Amino acid sequence: MTVRPVKATGKGKGRTEYDVIVVGGGFAGSLLAAVLARGGVRTALLERAAEPRFAVGETMVPYAASLARLIARRYGVPEAESLCSFDGVARDVSAGCGAMRGMGFVYHRAGLRQHPAEICQVVNPSVVPPPPHLYRRDVDAHLLTVARRYGAAVRTGPAGHVAGLDIAPDTGVTVRTGDGSALTARYVVDAAGRASPVARELGLREEPPRARHHSRSLFTHMTGVTPYDETPAGRHHGQPARWHAGTLHHVFDGGWLWVVPFDNHPRSRSGMCSVGLTLDPRRYPAVAGSSPQREFDAFLSRFPDVARQFTHAVPARPWTVTGRLQYSSRQLVGDRYCLAGHAAGFVDPLYSRGLAHSLETVNALARRLIDASRDGDWSTPRFAYVEDLQRAQFAAHDDLAYASFVAFRDFGLFNAVLRTWTVSTVLGALAVENATAAYGRSGDDAVLQNLEDARHPGSPLPGSDHFNALGPLTRALCAEVEAGTRTPRDAADRIFDTVRRADYLPPSLGLGDPADRFFHNTPARIVRAARWVRTDAPDDVGALLKGAMGGLLRERLRGLRGPA
Incomplete structure (x- = not known):
């Protein structure tokens, strides 16, 4: 990295051309640029491709759909809500997508x-x-257009190619582009994926990557x-x-x-x-x-x-x-920069967690960037949680992907490991739905800020030691299976026993029963779960589930009434 003073450009002495430069016009970068521009942040979006490219990350799981809805309402970008359902995508984005x-x-x-x-x-x-299967070429092009419509300066092709980068920690960033331009900003967010120019320029990639998988x-x-x-x-x-x-x-x-x-x-x-x-x-x-x-x-x-x-x-x-899919970075947030989404690192497309992780990051990062553009505080500590969140995402998915590949040798063990993923994705969606419903009632952004917990970033139940130990336990048991010191049968029994003893799961869901291989919330199961919430659930879990279930029912009624 070359560190030198950045010359002020723009109409006023001492002013930079932009508040934030976002590098990468894919799903995460375009959505972030749209949110920032909508929030009054002077934003440039750089994308080196002339048109959207084929990209992995095509399944919008319910947890990701919940996050997209939250972002739409928190930041006033209704276009994000169209991504929550197949009907919304087919109506507003593309008829080339599928249903999930x-x-x-x-x-x-x-x-x-x-x-x-x-x-x-x-x-x-x-x-x-049903959420959609996203045909990313169409969806990414749509989001890039949304960013432009909200006022982001979108540059593609040579004008969007990052040819060089200079960072002055006290003043800002200069990005030199392939057409010979020099853009200045207070901050740069790199959402360009594996080819991240910020990671390249600053030498941030780890070799070998920290992934076990x-x-x-x-x-x-x-x-x-x-x-x-x-x-x-x-x-x-x-x-x-x-x-x-x-x-x-x-x-x-x-x-x-x-x-x-x-x-x-x-x-x-x-x-x-x-x-x-x-x-x-x-x-x-x-x-x-x-x-x-x-x-x-x-x-x-x-x-x-x-x-x-x-x-x-x-x-x-x-x-x-591809070669090895896994890559990681030694630092994700520093003076005047942040690596976001797949620019920060990647594990495996297994379980379709990529879109959810990108949306979690956009949600956490956008609030901080909007606040920084208003009060002028671009200091690194303000963005520390975004690094903690993305490191927690990487570690949790690495644990799960590693455990799953070990479990692929034995169906009984895979049946058990799959419960670890199911528990996390279901509770994650419910936590976001609960927060969205509470935000809808109060309009208080503090409700959403309460989702952030420094002990367990991104966890739907940050106060539950039992829940937050489930993923690491699953990984440790599978490591013993791989080493030959534990049988797959014994590891599976331990995982199922741990899930059965969880006080945060309604027993009617059947997640602790190896014979119940279909997780399907039928009306009868929902009634039994609601009874458990009223009578046996811990207070914090009961409040979360009641808020989430009420919010989902209201969303269903809203959907039946049609778009506003």
């Missing part, structure tokens, strides 16, 4: 037929409209993918929803395959699915000179029940092939 009614998991053994008992499914509650991936969009429900192995085996109604994970020892359909709703105008194969490179190293299509076909030859989904499938765009 749940997450399906089908376990496979190489060379063998799929066993119908080795399936799991997490279905969204019926009171919530190892994976690589090859992915594309395809046409002609047969819904798994229409293959012999995928026919109905008691699961509450069709596999093609949501995001499907085919899991096997050493990796997993995603199928994210954009063609699974009558109102969708797409014929495509997102398809990606993610592998442990220590088990499945890349073969020099082999094409990604050849590697994909070789994988299908080992798993015949998966292959039937792809009998007529054809890639609609070139394959993207």
Whole structure:
């Protein structure tokens, strides 16, 4: 990094051209720029691509949808609320997206037929409209247009390429762009992903990355993918929803395959699915000179029940092939800069946590940037929580992805590890819905600031030692399985026992029962859960669940009345 005084530019002596420069016009960068511009922050958005590119992060899980709704109402950007549901996206953004009614998991053994008992499914509650599968090219282009409409100065192509960066901690930032321009600002946020120019210029990447997990991936969009429900192995085996109604994970020892359909709703105008194969490179190293299509076909030859989904499938765009997916940074927030979203680090697309993490970061960072633009305090301590939050996100997902890949060797253990993810994503969505409902009643931003807890950043239950120990316990047990000092059966029993003893979960949800492989909030289960909330739940958990359930019912009624 070159540190030198930044010359003032603009119409007044001593004024910078912008308050904030956001680098990266993808989902997180464009949404952040829109929120900042809407909040009166002088914002420039730089994107080196002339048009949006293919990007991973296509499943809007209910937790992410709740965060998008919160951001829309907190910052007065209703366009973010359109992203919460398939209906909203189809109406306001793109007819090329799909619907996400749940997450399906089908376990496979190489060379063998799929066993119908080795399936799991997490279905969204019926009171919530289905979130979308986001066709990112359309969605990212829409958000970039929203940012421009709110007043952000959007620069793309050479004018949006960061050719150089200078930071003067006491005054601001100068960004030199590919067209020879020099832009100055009080602060820079890098949301440009792995190729982060701020991380490159400041030497922030860690080698090796701090992740315990190892994976690589090859992915594309395809046409002609047969819904798994229409293959012999995928026919109905008691699961509450069709596999093609949501995001499907085919899991096997050493990796997993995603199928994210954009063609699974009558109102969708797409014929495509997102398809990606993610592998442990220590088990499945890349073969020099082999094409990604050849590697994909070789994988299908080992798993015949998966292959039937792809009998007529054809890639609609070139394959993207990665090396190791994991990367991390030694510092995320410093004098006059912040790495946000996938610029900070990445673990694995497993469980579709990327969009939720990006939205959490946008929510926490935007408030601080808006306040800084008003009071002139751009000091690093103001943004320290954003670093803590993103480090906690990375660590939690690394624990979960690592544990899951270990568990892929044994269905019983994977069935248990899956409960750790289900508990966290369900409670996360409920915590955000509770806060959104409270904010709607009071209009007091302190309600939302209370979501931030320095002990357990991003945790839906920061006061519960039991909950906050569940992820690390799952990782530790799976590490013992990997080392050969504990059997998969014993590790699974320990996880299920821990979930059963949780005082923050209604027993009616069945999360502690290995035989209950379908998490589906039926009306009967909801009634039993409501009774538990009234009679047996701890006070803090009862308040959270009552607030969230009331908020969800009000949102459902609001949805039935139609858009305002």
